[in-house]
Each structure stands twice: as structure tokens, then as C-alpha cells.
Amino acid sequence: MSKNNLFLTSNEADKKSYVEMMEATVKAVASAMDHPHAYAGMGPYELREAVHTDELLPARGCRFDEILDDIKAKILPNLVRPMSTNYMAHLHSAVLLESIAAELIIATFNQSMDSWDQAPVATEIEVEVIRNLCKMYGYGENSDGVFTSGGSQSNLSGLLLARDWFCNEKCHHDVKKYGLPENFRKFRMYSSEVAHFSMEKSTHLMGMGYEAVVKVPVNAAMQMDVVKLRELIEADIKAGNIPFCVAATVGTTDFGSIDPLDELRKLCDEYGLWLHADAAYGSGVIMSEKYAHRVSGLAACDSITVDFHKMFLLPVSCSASLIKDKRHFEALTIHADYLNREEDEEDGYINLVNKSMQTTRRFDALKVWISFKMRGREGWSELITKCIDNAEYFYNQLIKRPDVEVAVKPEISSVVFRVLPPAGSSEDADTMNKRIRRELLHHKGVVIGQTVCNGNVCLKFTLLNPLQNEAKLDELLELILSLR
Numbered sequence: 001m002s003k004n005n006l007f008l009t010s011n012e013a014d015k016k017s018y019v020e021m022m023e024a025t026v027k028a029v030a031s032a033m034d035h036p037h038a039y040a041g042m043g044p045y046e047l048r049e050a051v052h053t054d055e056l057l058p059a060r061g062c063r064f065d066e067i068l069d070d071i072k073a074k075i076l077p078n079l080v081r082p083m084s085t086n087y088m089a090h091l092h093s094a095v096l097l098e099s100i101a102a103e104l105i106i107a108t109f110n111q112s113m114d115s116w117d118q119a120p121v122a123t124e125i126e127v128e129v130i131r132n133l134c135k136m137y138g139y140g141e142n143s144d145g146v147f148t149s150g151g152s153q154s155n156l157s158g159l160l161l162a163r164d165w166f167c168n169e170k171c172h173h174d175v176k177k178y179g180l181p182e183n184f185r186k187f188r189m190y191s192s193e194v195a196h197f198s199m200e201k202s203t204h205l206m207g208m209g210y211e212a213v214v215k216v217p218v219n220a221a222m223q224m225d226v227v228k229l230r231e232l233i234e235a236d237i238k239a240g241n242i243p244f245c246v247a248a249t250v251g252t253t254d255f256g257s258i259d260p261l262d263e264l265r266k267l268c269d270e271y272g273l274w275l276h277a278d279a280a281y282g283s284g285v286i287m288s289e290k291y292a293h294r295v296s297g298l299a300a301c302d303s304i305t306v307d308f309h310k311m312f313l314l315p316v317s318c319s320a321s322l323i324k325d326k327r328h329f330e331a332l333t334i335h336a337d338y339l340n341r342e343e344d345e346e347d348g349y350i351n352l353v354n355k356s357m358q359t360t361r362r363f364d365a366l367k368v369w370i371s372f373k374m375r376g377r378e379g380w381s382e383l384i385t386k387c388i389d390n391a392e393y394f395y396n397q398l399i400k401r402p403d404v405e406v407a408v409k410p411e412i413s414s415v416v417f418r419v420l421p422p423a424g425s426s427e428d429a430d431t432m433n434k435r436i437r438r439e440l441l442h443h444k445g446v447v448i449g450q451t452v453c454n455g456n457v458c459l460k461f462t463l464l465n466p467l468q469n470e471a472k473l474d475e476l477l478e479l480i481l482s483l484r
């Protein structure tokens with residue numbers, strides 16, 4: 001077979017095809033950005049109809065430019081646009097331009113991070129990025145980490161290492177070899193009632209079930225209540241249960257609240273527990289010179305979940321799991337003759353699969369490498385500080401309004417609030433807030449979040465876009481109030 005549109009090879013005709021396809025795609029994407037809305041596409045039924053196809057695999061294919069026309073017509077207009085300042089629904093961000101360039105390199109060369117011979121320089125770059133990240137979060141020489149598919153996997157990885165450490169060192173039971181110890185139903189970990197559901201998913205996947213997660217009440221600022229935590233641990237010990245881990249949240253998904261890490265560290269030391277930090281959201285705060293102190297407690301945690309596809313503005317997926325003591329990664333190491341032979345390490349070849357739950361894995365570390373180098377400490381500080389400043393500004397505007405209730409003062413960049421019906425309105429507040437969010441989505445090109453706080457339906461601004469500004473936030477607030 002000789003075809004010049006299969007792969008990028010050293011052949012000149014292949015190179016030409018590559019450049020033409022990429023150029024045409026880049027142009028189509030750029031010209032799709034023709035309006036400032038976060039979403040101006042179809043609703044669910046219409047969209048389903050529009051993309052319905054029984055001909056996904058036609059008998060004869062067609063040219064790339066024909067497909068691109070189809071993409072321009074059907075797909076690009078119906079994509080949500082996280083780069084818009086009208087977008088603030090989730091922890092889902094616009095992506096920095098240089099990271100899109102990185103994605104092109106990642107996809108074109110398709111390195112796989114499991115073994116050195118599939119990713120020579122990529123392996124060495126990931127090792128360097130991880131080493132620098134550990135230093136940035138205040139970890140010492142014995143720390144290590146690995147890139148993962150996201151915060152959920154980073155949490156699972158951290159909690160798995162916590163459980164294995166506890167079984168191996170405290171119970172003298174080799175859990176990797178023999179599975180869970182007989183008393184596993186008594187194992188308990190603690191996370192706050194507003195922690196991410198990946199805590200429960202993780203204990204389920206680890207064979208311990210949701211029951212292993214004890215939900216700790218939060219204070220008015222949505223932070224884990226340490227007094228209540230101590231009471232729960234004491235009660236569990238008294239009942240014969242076995243605490244092994246506290247999972248703090250550094251930036252809760254809804255509120256951005258940060259659990260009190262210093263106090264939690266003391267308590268974990270007292271009871272001999274692993275302290276995991278789910279900083280999927282809050283990990284970005286370290287980049288802000290002005291606000292980094294809010295997450296300085298991360299240095300004392302045994303494991304940290306860092307997400308780069310949230311505050312760090314890098315494309316999905318990009319996340320890391322950091323461990324204070326690298327020996328614990330042994331829990332994820334298993335050797336195979338076809339991949340990661342033990343003799344490789346003796347000869348200086350690093351096979352990153354030894355630390356990872358995934359085998360085949362993307363070269364996501366390149367996106368961190370490129371954006372850190374390009375923006376530098378000052379550039380990064382400015383980006384992150386702006387988002388946190390925006391949240392503070394918006395909060396200060398909201399609390400001035402008698403017709404708005406705010407859930408908590410933001411610690412990072414999320415603001416949860418609800419608007420109240422005007423006097424004489426027949427609509428209750430929950431219905432009104434839900435209706436406003438839908439109207440914004442389908443008629444105003446504005447995509448915001450919705451959640452429940454203390455039993456009330458609330459609206460949520462997750463401010464991850466450093467292009468967001470005060471005038472625009474004022475405008476959005478007026479728009480929301482006008483829809484009551």
C-alpha cells in the first residue's frame with residue numbers, strides 16, 4: 001500500500017499531507033470563534049437529531065476536506081467554549097495556546113509513558129517535571145509522583161497507597177499479594193461532607209465500599225470541622241473500627257473551601273493516620289504569590305492530588321499524584337518480561353509504569369513543561385491571582401445586594417449564591433434559580449453552574465478565566481437579576 005495520507009513519515013508527500021490537514025483544521029477552528037458566547041448551539045433533542053447517523057462507517061470513505069466541512073457545520077458550532085468570559089459553569093477551563101501546540105506534538109509522536117523504549121525523552125521530561133513539582137509543593141528529596149488521567153485517578157492512587165501502607169506497616173499484612181485483611185470492613189477513612197465523590201468511588205474500587213468513608217461535618221466556611229473529626233475517630237475506635245486515613249480537600253468542587261491542613265496533620269500524627277490532600281482544584285493556588293500561603297499546608301500531606309486541567313488552564317487530561325515518600329509507589333509496581341524488566345532499572349532505564357495504575361499513558365507532562373517555561377513564575381502568578389481576585393470582587397458585589405444570598409466567602413475562585421424572587425413573585429426561589437440558569441444557557445450564551453447548598457438551589461460562578469474582569473462580572477450580575 002502506498003498512500004500519502006496515512007502517517008507523517010520522512011516522505012515529502014506525507015509531510016505535505018500532514019501540514020495541509022493541520023493547517024486546514026487550525027483555520028476551521030479559528031474561524032469558528034466568531035462570537036463571544038459560551039454556547040450558541042442547539043438544545044439536546046435537536047442536537048441528537050442533527051448528529052444521528054447510521055453511516056458512521058460508509059462503504060466508501062471521503063476526502064478530509066469533506067469531513068472538515070461536516071465538522072464545521074455540525075460539530076464546531078455546538079461545542080461549549082470554555083475560553084469565553086461567559087463560561088463559568090464547572091472546574092473546566094480555557095486552555096493556554098502553547099499547550100495546544102504541545103498537544104499536537106503529543107498526538108503526532110504518540111509516545112507512551114509506560115516504558116523508556118516507548119518514550120525516551122518523554123520519560124526524562126516527566127521525571128524532571130515531577131521533581132520540580134514536588135519541590136514547588138514543599139516536598140523533600142524522597143518524594144516522587146506520576147501523571148494520571150485526572151483528579152479521580154490521582155485520588156484513587158493516593159488512597160490506595162494509604163491503604164497499602166496501613167495494611168503493610170500497621171497490620172503486617174501484604175495486601176498486594178493476599179488482598180484485603182479479614183477485618184477490612186472495619187477500615188475507615190474520613191473526608192468532609194462536601195468532599196468529591198471520588199472518595200466513595202475509590203473505596204468501592206478498593207473493595208471496601210462506601211461504608212469505609214466517614215463524612216465529617218463542615219463549619220460555616222465549608223471546611224472540615226476538626227473537633228467533629230476527632231469525635232468521629234474516637235467513636236470509631238471505641239466501636240472497634242480502624243481509622244487509616246484522612247482525606248482533606250484543598251478547594252472543594254462547589255465552594256473552593258480549604259480544609260485546615262495544619263490541624264489535620266497534627267491529628268493524623270496523633271492517631272497514626274495517612275493524610276491525603278485532594279487538591280484537584282486548589283493545587284493551582286500555589287502559583288499565586290499573593291495567595292500561595294493558603295495552600296502551604298500541602299507540604300505536610302503524605303499524598304497530593306494535583307489537577308492541571310482545572311486552575312492550571314491545560315487541556316484535558318492532565319493531572320498528577322504526588323507522594324511524600326516514594327517507597328510507597330512499590331504498591332503499584334509489578335514486573336513483566338514484555339515491558340518493564342527488573343534489569344532495565346539496573347541499567348538506568350526508567351519505566352514509569354512502575355508508579356502508575358495506567359499502562360499506556362499520554363505524555364501530558366509536556367503541557368506543564370511548555371507552559372511553565374513560557375509563562376514563568378511571574379506570568380503564572382498573574383493568571384492565578386487574577387482569578388482569585390475576581391472571585392473576591394464578585395463576592396463583594398453580591399453581599400451588597402439585598403436580593404442575593406451568598407453561601408460562603410470564597411477562598412479560591414468559586415462563588416455560590418442565589419437570587420431571591422422580587423416581592424409578589426409567584427415563583428419560589430429554587431424554581432427561579434433553576435430557570436435562570438437554563439435561560440442563560442439557551443438564550444443568552446452564558447453558561448454558569450448550579451448546585452445545592454444547605455438544601456437550597458444555588459447558582460455558581462467558577463472563575464477560572466483570567467480574562468474575566470470586574471465590568472463583565474457586573475454585567476453578568478445585572479443580567480441574572482433582570483431574569484428574575
Ligand SMILES: *Cc1c(COP(=O)(O)O)cnc(C)c1O
Pocket residue numbers: 091149150151152153155195196198249251252253278279280281307319
Ligand atoms: C474535579 C475534582 C476531582 C476529580 O478530578 P477529575 O480530574 O475530574 O477526575 C476530585 N476532587 C475535587 C475536589 C475536584 O474538584
